[in-house]
Amino acid sequence: MIQVTEHAAERAVPTWTARIRADEKLLEVRGLTKRYGPGCSSCHQPETGEWHSSRCPRCGTIWACRSLDFHLYPGEILGVVGESGSGKSTMVKCLYFDEEATSGEMTLSVCPGDGNLLQASSQRKRYVRNHLMGMVYQNPYLGLRMNFSSSGNVAEKLFAASQFHVGRVRRRAAELLERVEIPLARMDEPPARFSGGMQQRVQISRALANDPPILLLDEVTTGLDLSVQARVLDLIRSIRRELGVAMIVVSHDLGVIRMLADRTMVMRHGAIVEHGLTDQILEDPQHPYTQLLVHSLL
Amino acid sequence: MLTVENLSKTFELALTHRMTVRPFDSVSFHVPKGHFLGIVGPSGIGKSSILKCIYRTYLPTTGNIYYESERLGPIDLAQADERDILLLRQTEISYVTQFLRVIPRVPAVDVVAERLLPLGWPEDRARGEARAMLERLRIPPALWDAFPATFSGGEQQRINLARALIVKPRLLILDEPTASLDPETKEIVIGFLRDMKREGTTMVGVFHDRDAMARLADEVFDLADWNRRRAEAFHAYNG
Ligand SMILES: Nc1ncnc2c1ncn2[C@@H]1O[C@H](COP(=O)(O)OP(=O)(O)OP(=O)(O)O)[C@@H](O)[C@H]1O
Ligand SMILES: [Mg+2]
Numbered sequence: 001m002i003q004v005t006e007h008a009a010e011r012a013v014p015t016w017t018a019r020i021r022a023d024e025k026l027l028e029v030r031g032l033t034k035r036y037g038p039g040c041s042s043c044h045q046p047e048t049g050e051w052h053s054s055r056c057p058r059c060g061t062i063w064a065c066r067s068l069d070f071h072l073y074p075g076e077i078l079g080v081v082g083e084s085g086s087g088k089s090t091m092v093k094c095l096y097f098d099e100e101a102t103s104g105e106m107t108l109s110v111c112p113g114d115g116n117l118l119q120a121s122s123q124r125k126r127y128v129r130n131h132l133m134g135m136v137y138q139n140p141y142l143g144l145r146m147n148f149s150s151s152g153n154v155a156e157k158l159f160a161a162s163q164f165h166v167g168r169v170r171r172r173a174a175e176l177l178e179r180v181e182i183p184l185a186r187m188d189e190p191p192a193r194f195s196g197g198m199q200q201r202v203q204i205s206r207a208l209a210n211d212p213p214i215l216l217l218d219e220v221t222t223g224l225d226l227s228v229q230a231r232v233l234d235l236i237r238s239i240r241r242e243l244g245v246a247m248i249v250v251s252h253d254l255g256v257i258r259m260l261a262d263r264t265m266v267m268r269h270g271a272i273v274e275h276g277l278t279d280q281i282l283e284d285p286q287h288p289y290t291q292l293l294v295h296s297l298l
Numbered sequence: 299m300l301t302v303e304n305l306s307k308t309f310e311l312a313l314t315h316r317m318t319v320r321p322f323d324s325v326s327f328h329v330p331k332g333h334f335l336g337i338v339g340p341s342g343i344g345k346s347s348i349l350k351c352i353y354r355t356y357l358p359t360t361g362n363i364y365y366e367s368e369r370l371g372p373i374d375l376a377q378a379d380e381r382d383i384l385l386l387r388q389t390e391i392s393y394v395t396q397f398l399r400v401i402p403r404v405p406a407v408d409v410v411a412e413r414l415l416p417l418g419w420p421e422d423r424a425r426g427e428a429r430a431m432l433e434r435l436r437i438p439p440a441l442w443d444a445f446p447a448t449f450s451g452g453e454q455q456r457i458n459l460a461r462a463l464i465v466k467p468r469l470l471i472l473d474e475p476t477a478s479l480d481p482e483t484k485e486i487v488i489g490f491l492r493d494m495k496r497e498g499t500t501m502v503g504v505f506h507d508r509d510a511m512a513r514l515a516d517e518v519f520d521l522a523d524w525n526r527r528r529a530e531a532f533h534a535y536n537g
């Protein structure tokens with residue numbers, strides 16, 4: 001059995017965990033826009049009007065995200081739904097700086113001095129990625145080094161946050177992997193040898209390594225067997241309950257959104273068509289597209 | 299405590315063809331603190347829709363729903379920020395329907411106890427409180443650690459009640475909360491609700507059961523009668 005108590009005490013409990021209601025928005029995004037292509041005079045104001053696709057019919061530019069405004073409070077779960085190609089993944093990738101946003105603003109209340117993080121230096125962006133946000137990708141190949149050991153995958157994140165004490169890093173990695181129910185006996189096996197559900201759980205433990213206040217989850221249960229999906233969803237719920245991490249949960253599965261999200265926004269053709277309390281979105285959808293989406297679930 | 303003014307709801311549906319549904323129009327009523335207002339009317343007239351507007355599962359189309367919140371002061375639930383609604387649902391406003399919709403794979407005792415965790419209760423004390431609540435609602439101890447998804451209708455309904463009551467809400471919204479209970483359990487629930495009223499909980503709700511309604515309601519709002527009186531006034535005014 002590995003001794004973790006000493007280590008747990010070493011880590012300061014982040015102040016955002018215990019609050020029922022922090023009045024400050026943790027994350028605020030304004031006008032987030034991502035364009036693939038040059039744009040032209042007929043699509044220079046992509047935020048206006050309902051489009052029939054994200055593609056400008058004249059120049060062929062794809063406006064994957066069109067002027068998105070939203071926010072996230074500490075500890076809450078924001079669901080994002082929408083059909084394939086609606087821009088959900090592009091949105092979270094821009095937040096995590098995997099993709100460079102074309103324009104827009106993103107601020108985090110925990111680093112007020114930085115202003116618009118989309119314009120920050122690469123050093124500040126790295127700090128945000130390593131300390132303030134964790135990301136879990138639909139495709140575990142994007143989030144993990146498949147042939148490294150699983151503990152090494154977690155350790156890499158800890159090293160990135162300047163934790164270099166090898167014994168401590170190893171204990172913390174064990175603690176994190178145990179938290180996501182990876183048997184300790186298997187912590188040094190590479191994720192390549194694990195099932196899809198286990199790989200997602202290793203990704204989650206890696207994303208949580210440095211206790212970030214925000215977790216971004218892109219279709220984490222898509223493509224998994226139902227019973228495996230259920231375990232991953234239960235894990236996400238318990239992490240939220242125990243750690244109070246705020247999350248953006250992207251899914252095209254309204255069942256997942258219903259189970260996890262406090263608030264939900266609906267995306268289509270790169271724009272947010274509707275947002276609201278999750279039960280309201282499901283029971284009283286306002287936009288015809290959301291009505292269709294909800295209706296096809298029933 | 300709760301004042302509803304000119305509340306209307308219109309659904310604009312655009313599925314196969316455009317369709318407008320207006321379950322109720324320009325409804326007003328007031329519920330004093332510690333009172334129970336019962337809403338009556340024939341099936342399909344819009345009673346549940348009114349309750350869902352108060353809880354904000356439905357977005358009110360027009361009108362106001364003033365509520366005296368302990369934490370937030372006077373607030374219009376029809377307009378309130380989503381964040382404030384979520385806070386009130388966590389701390390002050392509970393809603394019970396006859397249908398259970400809980401998270402799968404969570405044992406009954408935790409389904410109930412988890413309502414106390416955001417309020418800062420430690421897990422073991424929350425579980426203790428949840429067990430006491432389940433006991434009070436006569437859920438057999440053998441079921442406490444089982445998953446409610448497999449429970450009978452009446453058992454599920456009591457889990458719903460337990461979840462709503464355990465936080466000692468200031469405002470309780472009830473939609474047929476005793477519909478599938480046997481007479482004995484129904485007695486327990488009615489007794490429970492009367493105790494809560496005495497302790498100051500304000501309630502608004504629908505009971506098909508006339509006897510339950512008679513024993514709980516301080517005031518009755520008759521939706522069919524309200525519609526009729528409005529129509530008459532309208533005709534009188536317009537000659
Ligand atoms: N690197 C890229 N180059 C060009 N177009 C791209 C690129 N990445 C994404 N797109 C386009 O941007 C749009 C949004 O894609 P995105 O992956 O964000 O959608 P999504 O909502 O996550 O869809 P899904 O539900 O299928 O995951 C799509 O039209 C997609 O083809
Ligand atoms: Mg995607």
Ligand SMILES: [Zn+2]
Pocket residue numbers: 039040041042043044056057058059060061
């Ligand atoms: Zn164009």
